[in-house]
Amino acid sequence: MSSKKPTQRYYRKRVELFRLIDKIKLWPSRKGTLHGIKTIEKAGDVGWVTTHCGKNFRVSNSCNSRASRWLRNKWFKDVCGACRVPDWKLKKYSSTHFRRHYGSDLLQQDAQVRPSQAAGRP
Ligand SMILES: [Zn+2]
Numbered sequence: 001m002s003s004k005k006p007t008q009r010y011y012r013k014r015v016e017l018f019r020l021i022d023k024i025k026l027w028p029s030r031k032g033t034l035h036g037i038k039t040i041e042k043a044g045d046v047g048w049v050t051t052h053c054g055k056n057f058r059v060s061n062s063c064n065s066r067a068s069r070w071l072r073n074k075w076f077k078d079v080c081g082a083c084r085v086p087d088w089k090l091k092k093y094s095s096t097h098f099r100r101h102y103g104s105d106l107l108q109q110d111a112q113v114r115p116s117q118a119a120g121r122p
Helices: 017-024 066-073 087-094
Strands: 009-012 026-028 033-043 046-051 056-060 096-099
Touching: 017 026, 017 033, 017 056, 017 066, 017 087, 026 066, 087 096
Parallel strands: 009 096
Antiparallel strands: 026 033, 033 046, 046 056
């Protein structure tokens, strides 16, 4: 067991949905259940998401969609049992913050900005 606190991550609020779900691999359904994403197939601004419990649906790459909002606000009632989302993934998600003027826009791989690095920059 480790008592290490999870790394706090900061992302911009206006990141594209695809970049966001590529990173966190979680999907909030309309019923408020958080699913684990198995694959995302992208074709331009639409994509097909397959969850670990076998759901398959079309999503559009918008930062203002319901899913984007719910992900940012962490609105979900429960976690899908069939998806078996691991604890570490949920912890990682809960230590992810969304800020308007601060954080990674996820345009580059591993471009996560940490508070210590960002402090003091112009
Ligand atoms: Zn599921």
